[in-house]
Amino acid sequence: MAFQCQRDCYMQEFVTSVVSCCPGELKLETNGKKEKVKGFNVTLKDTILFPEGGGQPDDRGTIEDVAVLRVTRQGPEAVHFVGSALEVGAEVQLKVDWERRFDHMQQHSGQHLVTALADTMFGYKTTSWELGRQRSIIELDTATVKPGEMEALERAVNEKIRDHVPVTVQLLSLDDPAVEKVRSRGLPDDHAGPIRIIEIEGVDTNMCCGTHVSNLSHLQVIKILGTEKGKKNKTNLIFLAGNRVLKYAEKSYSIERSLTALLKTGADDHVEAVDKLQKSVKVLQKNNLNLLRDMAVLIAQNFKSNPNRGNLFCLHRKDGDNEFMNIIANEICTEDTVVFLTVGEEKGAGLFLLAGPVGIVDKLGPRVVELLEGKGAGKNGRFQGKANRMGRRAEVEALLQEHSRLRSSEEE
Missing domain, CATH: 2.40.30.130 (Elongation Factor Tu (Ef-tu); domain 3)
Structure with missing residues (x-):
């Protein structure tokens, strides 16, 4: 039923x-x-x-x-x-929930209309479709679409909407000869009762169980956002219908206003302004990287030139990275010095590096990971990875200082 x-x-x-x-x-x-x-x-x-x-x-x-x-x-x-x-x-x-229901009705009837005219105008069959939360996708059985076809399709579907074309529902028995003339991708295995037929007058007759508008005018408008490459030589057509078009326009305008305020340019210049910013950021990032490298060398040299340096070096820097830590470790002779370096937020997540004599690193590396509640691995006198509790650095430093003190006592 x-x-x-x-x-x-x-x-x-x-x-x-x-x-x-x-x-x-x-x-x-x-x-x-x-x-x-x-x-x-x-x-x-x-x-x-x-x-x-x-x-x-x-x-x-x-x-x-x-x-x-x-x-x-x-x-x-x-x-x-x-x-x-x-x-x-x-x-x-x-x-x-009427807002949700009517939205689904608009998208579903919109899909029937787009599918029918894509077939009539260009011979593109629909193989599947998805009613998404924000936009819907129709999978067309074609690898590509020609320039101008989607624009022509959008004009055609909106013309049908303006023509107030009726949408009607029929219930037919499974053995009714009229069923054979209806577009369908087949019935589900557990189907029961009569066949439900959705007809867009003069446009399409389709077998469907879904809910639909009673007149194309209730769709208000359809916007085809574009196409993208689908799977197995298919093309995905992305569209919005009805209230979703209005919400999309409202959201787009809100974003446009925000970008205008941030970029200090009109909407027509947003892309150019962002492109310039991206190029400037790349230059700044490159310069910053070079400065960090130079700073890493200076930090290591300053430690090495200190006559009272001892055999342990610890350092944290918020804006460093793995390369920054490795440069310092490479510059400091870690054959007789233990180096513990961290980068990232003071008390959040970040990265760490423990370097030094192989025996010491192999012994203390797992304990360092445990204290920082992170993950890591090591070999050849290096143990590094991710730390989730950077706020526990002091505990690691205390562990290393105690080990350094015992080590110095043994050497004496």
Whole structure:
């Protein structure tokens, strides 16, 4: 059967009843990490919350003010995952997150329109598509597109939008001869019930389970951002539809204003201004690197010229790097001197280098890594790596000073 969300894509509230409610688990992504959440899988007599399918993500909404975290289709049923149990047989009110739903409707109908006209105008078939969070991608079955084709395609799709072309839905039985004439990439293995056909009058007839606008005018506008090379001789067409175009324009203007304030130039000169800045930064970085190299040599020579230098040298510098540390270690004779160098933030993460007699470095290197809570490796009298707790340098220096004192006592 078709769900209520498919029969009336514009319905935002709906009353139905709970058919089943069973404990379940769901993997949710939070701050880039997937975590298992315990809750309940609920099936309803009918639903206005669309389950994921046809390239369209699932809806969000509420059942009796309980948040619906996921909607999936299992055969003829839509399964709603919620955090609280619902009483079987109870009447419940559903509300759909309309902003999310209407956005999906605009992108999905927009994809049908772009796909149909790309085929009609240039013979480019659509092999797949992705409704992304910020922009959508249509994979075209062509290795390249010719100059001017995307501009012509964009003009054509927006002309159809201005023409207020109706979009209608039909439900056909699987054995209806009309099904054979409909564009389709095939039905899922667990499909049940009638075939749902989306028709853009005079433009396209397509088999689809998703939610769609009832008239192309509801798309407002489509912007084709461009194309990029896809996989296996495909081309990815990137587009925005409806409210996403407005949000993109608003965001772009905000960025433009910020860049104008920072660069002190008009929008037309932003690229040139940034190019000049990048070149200046490269020159400054090169000069800074040369200065660090010279400084490293001077630091080492100053230590070596000190008659009371001892057999331990420790130094931290915020703006150094691995090369800076290695120059110092190379300049100081580490056959009889232990060198401990660190670069980076005073108490954050950074880099370290321990150099000296092979036996001492092999013995103390792992302990230094442990104290700095980092990672490292060593050979031939060098042990270096990453430190996560640079604030513990003093503990490392105390360890090395104690070892140096014992070493001096033994030599006496």
